[in-house]
Amino acid sequence: MLISGASGAVGSVAVQLAKQAGSRVVGIAGGAANCSMVARLGADAVVDRKASDCKEQLEAATPHGIDRLFENSGGPMFETSIARLNNHARIALCGLIDGYNSTERPPGPSNFGLLLTKRIRTQGFIVLDYMDRAAEVEGFLGELISSGQLEAVQSVLPGFEQLPAAFVNSFSNSQPGKLIIDLTA
Ligand SMILES: NC(=O)c1ccc[n+]([C@@H]2O[C@H](COP(=O)([O-])OP(=O)(O)OC[C@H]3O[C@@H](n4cnc5c(N)ncnc54)[C@H](OP(=O)(O)O)[C@@H]3O)[C@@H](O)[C@H]2O)c1
Numbered sequence: 001m002l003i004s005g006a007s008g009a010v011g012s013v014a015v016q017l018a019k020q021a022g023s024r025v026v027g028i029a030g031g032a033a034n035c036s037m038v039a040r041l042g043a044d045a046v047v048d049r050k051a052s053d054c055k056e057q058l059e060a061a062t063p064h065g066i067d068r069l070f071e072n073s074g075g076p077m078f079e080t081s082i083a084r085l086n087n088h089a090r091i092a093l094c095g096l097i098d099g100y101n102s103t104e105r106p107p108g109p110s111n112f113g114l115l116l117t118k119r120i121r122t123q124g125f126i127v128l129d130y131m132d133r134a135a136e137v138e139g140f141l142g143e144l145i146s147s148g149q150l151e152a153v154q155s156v157l158p159g160f161e162q163l164p165a166a167f168v169n170s171f172s173n174s175q176p177g178k179l180i181i182d183l184t185a
Pocket residue numbers: 004005006007008009010011028029030031034035049072073074075077093094095096097098099125126127128170171172173174175176177178179
């Protein structure tokens with residue numbers, strides 16, 4: 001299972017849950033520090049999306065291709081990932097953060113046709129559709145956190161004045177996990 005945005009709030013949880021479900025997990029993160037953090041969470045291999053050889057890194061990390069893709073980022077790395085998908089692979093389409101700041105609509109993966117030829121099922125989903133199960137999930141994840149089976153990765157920045165830069169930076173040089181601004185500091 002390949003998870004992009006693996007150092008982020010969603011991805012860091014996805015990595016750990018996928019490991020607990022028995023998958024061989026490969027994460028994609030940006031830069032050495034974020035990649036080490038994802039490895040520490042249990043990923044079997046991590047690809048540095050900011051490295052010039054990221055394509056080769058992904059090939060080496062997925063010698064038998066990819067069966068499941070949890071997609072958080074979109075963009076060039078998504079195209080590289082699509083190329084590594086096996087026939088009948090499945091994509092859970094969670095986010096496309098790479099395009100959120102674009103002033104024009106991103107053109108989309110140039111290898112979109114591979115979804116057809118490889119018979120890949122892609123499912124977009126929005127968390128708001130499942131709000132009736134929020135308490136159930138909070139209970140489930142809360143128990144994993146309190147029993148030490150799940151790490152809630154957080155980056156806490158002190159002071160309200162950090163907010164604008166932290167938001168802008170979250171699209172490039174990301175702080176790992178859930179970004180929290182401590183208004184009391
Ligand atoms: N479908 C839903 O209901 C739902 C709900 C919540 C969030 N989302 C989406 O899920 C994704 C992750 O959310 P999040 O809360 O985990 O965000 P987050 O904490 O900001 O993490 C996203 C991670 O993506 C990586 N990233 C940032 N810019 C990127 C780029 N241009 N290309 C590739 N990777 C990039 C960063 O890690 P590195 O720098 O280490 O790569 C960052 O830590 C977002 O796309 C968000 O919109 C969807």
